[in-house]
Amino acid sequence: MKRQIIDMIEHYDTIIIHRHVRPDPDAYGSQLGLKELILANYTGKAVFAAGTADPSLDYLGRPDELPDDAYEGALVIVTDTANTERIDGGRYAEGAALLKIDHHPDDDRYGDRRWVIPGMSSTSEMIYDLFREGADSRGWTMTANAARLLFAGIVGDTGRFVYPSATPQTFRAAADLITRDFDRTALYDEMFEMDAPLLKLNGYIYQNLELDENGAAVITVTKEIMETFGLTPEDTAKLVGAPGMVKGIRAWLFKVEEPGQIRLRFRSKGPVVNELAKQFGGGGHALAAGASAKNWTEAERAARALRELCRR
Ligand SMILES: [Mn+2]
Structure with missing residues (x-):
């Protein structure tokens, strides 16, 4: 070929x-x-x-x-x-x-x-x-x-x-x-240098990470949070991999509020997440996939689906 x-x-x-x-x-x-x-x-x-x-x-x-x-x-x-x-x-x-x-x-x-x-x-x-x-x-x-x-x-x-x-x-x-x-x-x-606002958001993410007993974590970054730190949804892309450093995490969902939609980023160290992303109209790799939700209710459904995946 x-x-x-x-x-x-x-x-x-x-x-x-x-x-x-x-x-x-x-x-x-x-x-x-x-x-x-x-x-x-x-x-x-x-x-x-x-x-x-x-x-x-x-x-x-x-x-x-x-x-x-x-x-x-x-x-x-x-x-x-x-x-x-x-x-x-x-x-x-x-x-x-x-x-x-x-x-x-x-x-x-x-x-x-x-x-x-x-x-x-x-x-x-x-x-x-x-x-x-x-x-x-x-x-x-x-x-x-x-x-x-x-x-x-x-x-x-x-x-x-x-x-x-x-x-x-x-x-x-x-x-x-x-x-x-x-x-x-x-x-x-x-590629990796972070300025002070991004480091502050990184700290916020670690403090507000919802990790359950099965290794599923959910991170929610609202428009208000980004405004507090003076950041845009694009800025958050550098932080999507960071929760992987938290001990006990097997898979995580990064929810970022964008104009008119919630961006869903799934990352994993084992459980296959692209099938999950497909359920929400997205796709990607087995261990890194994405989708978007119309609203917070749908984003919360995605979080539940991830927790369910890790429970198996
Ligand atoms: Mn690629």
């Missing part, structure tokens, strides 16, 4: 890469890392990153302005995106061919070609594997910035190599990537 993907990349003069809405470092890392690799190894190709910019990820790069006729005859690649509803950029189907590269369960089998490995730590690790194939068969080279982007994606999706999805291959990929010439300390600062 990797060889076929490289053939496709070589065949098209214009390549447009999409990723999911509400991007995270793996979405940006796989999208921009692949773009950077193609540009570094092929002259004369037009390669664009589609989607809306997320200012909190500006340190990784920014999407491109696309010319109106960009999709004519183009190869469109969508990275890190399980289903079409989550693709950022509505024109993804307007190209000549559509390729899906992803590590979520392949529930929505969109695209003319799919390379989907649900067990992979991150889509960025898959792009690294693609690079290895390109290096072996076509002499591809890795740039420092591509290495930085792919490393950021791997670090982001493995919770800094803590989640079980980080395999020996993941560490080997990371070991190679960090030999490239980028500033790892500066990257970690951008």
Whole structure:
């Protein structure tokens, strides 16, 4: 499959890469890392990153302005995106061919070609594997910035190599990537540094965590709380993994009030939570999934469902 993907990349003069809405470092890392690799190894190709910019990820790069006729005859690649509803950029189907590269369960089998490995730590690790194939068969080279982007994606999706999805291959990929010439300390600062308001919210979260005897925890962050600390719902994304450090926690639900909905983020150290997320119109990985609730009543139903899951 990797060889076929490289053939496709070589065949098209214009390549447009999409990723999911509400991007995270793996979405940006796989999208921009692949773009950077193609540009570094092929002259004369037009390669664009589609989607809306997320200012909190500006340190990784920014999407491109696309010319109106960009999709004519183009190869469109969508990275890190399980289903079409989550693709950022509505024109993804307007190209000549559509390729899906992803590590979520392949529930929505969109695209003319799919390379989907649900067990992979991150889509960025898959792009690294693609690079290895390109290096072996076509002499591809890795740039420092591509290495930085792919490393950021791997670090982001493995919770800094803590989640079980980080395999020996993941560490080997990371070991190679960090030999490239980028500033790892500066990257970690951008990814994980917390300012005082965020640390205060972190403290609030630990103080108000509702942990039951079966290891289910529920965290509720209301609009009022965020206003107290001067934070936005997007700011809270950095804290979603933090409850995993509390002893006895097996799975947790992070409820964050957003305009018009309650964002539900499920995380787990064992109980499979993506089926739970699906019940609330979302989805994701076995141990990290998300959904949204229309109101607090529905969000409370999700909390009950998580407690029930952990009781089994
Ligand atoms: Mn991912």
